[in-house]
Amino acid sequence: MNILVTGGTGYIGSHTVVELIGAGHDVVIVDNLSNSEEFVVDRIEQIAGIRPAFVKADLRDENALRTAFSDFEKIDSVIHFAAFKAVGESVQNPLLYYDNNISGMITLLKVMNDFGVGSMVYSSSCTVYGESDKLPVDEQSPIKRAESPYGFTKQVGERILEDLAVSRGFSSVILRYFNPTGAHDTSLIGELPLGVPNNLVPYITQTAIGEREMLTVNGNDYDTPDGTNIRDYIHVVDLAVAHLRALERLSEGKNADKFEVFNLGTGKGNSVMEVIKTFEEVTGLKLNYRIGPRRAGDVVSIYSDTRKANEQLGWKAERNLADMMLTSWNWQKAVSGLNEKSNR
Ligand code: NAD
Ligand code: WQD
Numbered sequence: 001m002n003i004l005v006t007g008g009t010g011y012i013g014s015h016t017v018v019e020l021i022g023a024g025h026d027v028v029i030v031d032n033l034s035n036s037e038e039f040v041v042d043r044i045e046q047i048a049g050i051r052p053a054f055v056k057a058d059l060r061d062e063n064a065l066r067t068a069f070s071d072f073e074k075i076d077s078v079i080h081f082a083a084f085k086a087v088g089e090s091v092q093n094p095l096l097y098y099d100n101n102i103s104g105m106i107t108l109l110k111v112m113n114d115f116g117v118g119s120m121v122y123s124s125s126c127t128v129y130g131e132s133d134k135l136p137v138d139e140q141s142p143i144k145r146a147e148s149p150y151g152f153t154k155q156v157g158e159r160i161l162e163d164l165a166v167s168r169g170f171s172s173v174i175l176r177y178f179n180p181t182g183a184h185d186t187s188l189i190g191e192l193p194l195g196v197p198n199n200l201v202p203y204i205t206q207t208a209i210g211e212r213e214m215l216t217v218n219g220n221d222y223d224t225p226d227g228t229n230i231r232d233y234i235h236v237v238d239l240a241v242a243h244l245r246a247l248e249r250l251s252e253g254k255n256a257d258k259f260e261v262f263n264l265g266t267g268k269g270n271s272v273m274e275v276i277k278t279f280e281e282v283t284g285l286k287l288n289y290r291i292g293p294r295r296a297g298d299v300v301s302i303y304s305d306t307r308k309a310n311e312q313l314g315w316k317a318e319r320n321l322a323d324m325m326l327t328s329w330n331w332q333k334a335v336s337g338l339n340e341k342s343n344r
Contacts, residue, residue, distance in 0.1 A: 001251060002026045002073050004117075006059060006108060007081030008052065009036035011191040012123065012180055014044055015240035016079060018189070021048035023244055028072050030065070031082060032058040035194055043188040059104035062111060069115040077250060078112060079121040079243055080105065083153065086198055087127070087297070090150035101153035105160065109170075119171040121246045124158055126178045126232070126263070127151040131299040135269075138305035139176075139261045147297050158261070165258035173246040173255065178232035178265035178304050180239055182324035183331035190331030191236075200275060201233070201324070205332035208285050215287060217272050219294035224301055228272035232265035232303035235319035235327070239264055245315045256312070265304030266317040279325040 003020055007013040008029030014036075020027050021044070029041065029052050038054070045051040053072060057064035059082055069075060083101040084090070090097040112120070128151060129137050130144030146152035164170035181201040183190030193202045196212075206212045220227035242264050249255050270278075276287055310316050 001076040001247070002028070003247065004028045004030060004068070004072075004075045004078045005052075005081065006030050006078065007036075007083065007123075009033065009038065009040040009054070010081055011036075012177070012236055012239055013079075013081040014040050014189045015184060015236045016081070016243045017044050017052050018048050018184065019237075019240040019244050020247075021050050021052060026073070027052035028068065028075070029054045030057050030059070030068050032056060035084070036192060040189060047184065047186055047188055059108050060099070062107050065107060065111045066114070069111055069117075075115065075117050077119045077121070077247060078108070078117060079247070080108060081123045083123065085150060087148045087150045088198060090148050090153075094149035097149045097153050101150075102156050105157050109160065109164065113168070118169070119250045120161065120173075121243055121250070122157060122161060122172055122174050124174045124176045124261075125151070125154045126176050126265070126302055126304065128155050128158065128176060129302065132302060135301060136267060136303050136305040137263065139263055139308055162259045169258055171250055171255060171258050172260070173250060174259070174261040175242060175246060176261065176263050177239060178234050178263070178302070180236050181233050181328055182235040182237065182319065183327045184237060185327060187327070187330045187334040190328070190335060192335065200272060201328050202332075204276065204279050204287060205328050207289070208279070208283065208287055208329065209332050209336055211336070213288065215276070215289040216292035217276075217289055218292060218298060220273070220291045221294070222300050224271055226271050226273045229298055230269040230271050230301035230303065232267065232269055233275065233321060233324055234265050234317055235324050238317040238319050242309065242313065242315045245313045249313065262309045262313050263304040263306060264309060265306060266320075267304055267306040269301060269303035270321055275321065275325070278321045279329070282322050282326045283329050
């Protein structure tokens, strides 16, 4: 199939493009490089042996999008990753997030409609559940009022697709990622956080390599076995494979509904301290950390019920926390020189 991937030079997008090419699909990436680098296209080619087409364009630029859709053979489906994703930044600058994430998606869907493309795999997030009353969280769990503008953009994106299923039979698979981490085994692609990372694992690896002085654990007085927050960390390559399954489900017409939602996690919760310990075990390093105060807005514990993805999508996470820590560390070592060059 011909697949257009928005945000395809980004962290999860690039790993997914590698899997798509590996499965024999032709890929067109559309990305404005606002949070990624063009060399990622070379890296994808190095890993996959085939170079994906790349169009540098902003999703809000309707003319540029039209050109992208018309320049290539008929696009069969779209995987939509492109969005801003920093929770704190979205609180500071909500309009930036509403414009980029929501306006961008609307423009994309309008152009898709004009070009007769009737399906999408959409990047959503466990953030739509907020603090769930029931653990593990299944797809029926209620969507709570979003804690951040970022989280709200994910809820709106889902709702738009749900409405389009009704209005024009548009088919979508919504993938709610839990906490993506890890990198490709080759260490050629991985996460490239801009500035000081918000997320735990890049903060750990940057501290271990000496780019940050010390990790602060955001509170150890929660009602969990060791007092630190529990999350469901999921390897980015496992996530990438799930996108392939979702696409196959759409193209083979196996979707039970025009609008379907799947949780993507391992189903296992790990505390912040367990992540640190696993990192230390697999790398043999001692991490410099201290216990700090709680971070505003953190949910205490969340991990996924993976049964629906296992049974209906035919997908199961295969990589464990040790694999995630090792590949993240190998990537950090490979990328530290790059960081200096590109000032990331
Ligand atoms: P990323 O920032 O690495 O990738 C997003 C890509 O989209 C970047 O390459 C960026 O340049 C591009 N982009 C952003 N706005 C654009 C626009 N208007 N036009 C064109 N390109 C644009 O992020 P990621 O971690 O790969 O996340 C991918 C998707 O998954 C996002 O939608 C994010 O909200 C969602 N998600 C991420 C996480 C996570 O923790 N990484 C968790 C849940 C959901
Ligand atoms: C994990 C745990 C922190 C940094 C975020 C988004 C969510 C989704 C995934 C996009 C928490 C603790 C962190 C540090 C720490 N993204 N921590 N010290 O907050 O679970 O989820 O990414 O959709 O929407 O909110 O991930 O990696 O920031 O934090 O102790 O320096 O690590 O408090 O308990 P989070 P995270």
